[in-house]
Amino acid sequence: MHSRTLTPRLFATSILSLLLAGCGAPTPVVEAYQPTIAQEGKDVVWVPTPTDLAERLLKAAKVRSNDLVYDLGAGDGKIAILAAQKFKATAVGVEFNPDMAEYARKNVQRAGVSDKVTIITGDIFKEDFSKASVVTLYLLPALNLKLRPTLLAMKPGTRVVSNTFTMGLWMADQTIQGDNGNIGYLWIVPANVEGQWSITGLPELGSSPVQLTIRQQFQELNGTLLSNDGQSSQAISGRLNGSSLSFDYRDQTGMLRTVEATLTNGELKGFLKGQPSSPLTAQKTS
Template identity: 45%
Template sequence: MATIDSVVDAMLRAARVTDKDRVIDLGSGDGKIPIAAAKRFGAHALGIEYNQQLVELARCYARVEGLTGKVQFEQGDIFSTDFSHATVLTLYLGPTVNLKLRPKLLSMRPGTRIVSNTFDMADWQPDELIEADVGNTRAFLWIVPARVAGDWKFTEVGGSDSFTVRLQQRFQQLESSPAAQSRLAVQGGRLVGNRMEMVVQGLESDPTTLTGEVSGDRLLLATTKARTLRRYVGAPM
């Protein structure tokens, strides 16, 4: 079964595919998603498919479209192929396969976009629900979150304030954490790739929103919604 054209388009648009992307379709069938990613969005694309006849068919379609320089198809099992260099992954597999893939997907580079036709990722909530214009199909978009769980020490940039905080993370959600040995408690928050926002109690005005990003092994956060702008750098403890 192949993804219908309008859904292919909606999935690639939701993932904001551009010519800078490396799109990999896991289980590429007749190759229509990698071909569309290259033809309509200018991306470099790869399809991984274990059915050799479908791989040949997809290569044939890519030749007809004059896209052989931009699209490749590999015969192989997605569970034993390295796809970690993808910036966008597309899937139309099934609930069990999605769950089996999930740990590998969560270990992709933060910011990697994953779009799945029809099948979700159980309790890993999507960042966006994709509604296609035609057809009665749902698709989902996830943005791989940075991994920030643990204890952090923050120091104010150009100031004297400092605090420690324990971050508890569940997929892209930051969950409330007790203020153990810290004046600060996290009420909640969210990661979108490397970007993060969290609401804390115990800092200046309550509650305070800290917004920023993960940069290497540092968290760069600022009180962007507060009366006084304060910047903090967090380092793992």
């Protein structure tokens, strides 16, 4: 049998091990998994959003402590962690790669935000993120388009931010510059106001109500205001910011007017800009 000589070094190591065991000290953690930039992911590779852009995107989305932020394709968890650490939000990261998700969970622990951040191992096309008030993306154009119907069905006012990639014909409400030429986008999910409305409170267009037709493409609005006697038809043009809309038209004297209104419980309530004491309301007719 081969016996080991007790060298001073072996002796010191043995004593240290005994002491550590006796003190209940944790065994030093060897990080088993180290991701590499551009490693394969299910639908897109992993590349982390630069911190400066991540911060500006969350700032543009006006993330606050009452927000629930979902990062779809969470990678190492940096966006969810930042949302909790810097913006005090609750955050969920959805990551398909289980090793990456575990790595992100450890980062969450290290960052001390386990009470605010959850990392789910899952597929962004299967997980339910409908309760999010802010959605963050760094995917690909085709993946943004695939998510677009789900995003547009979210609560009006939900903010969506994306690193680099756009949403096809759904134009961004804001463009965000990062350092080093990085670019990001913000969209605010618009309410659906398309259709015919009966609007009261526009006296200069003749007797009430006036028929308002709204055509909507994402947050862009156009249509017509038709007077009750059918004598006057004015084009409208405007946009939505979540549930709030604003549109311009010219009255019969050619003067430019602006309607500002908010959709509440299926009804539009607002006023003519500059005349807050003259309320207007509109009900949907079809």
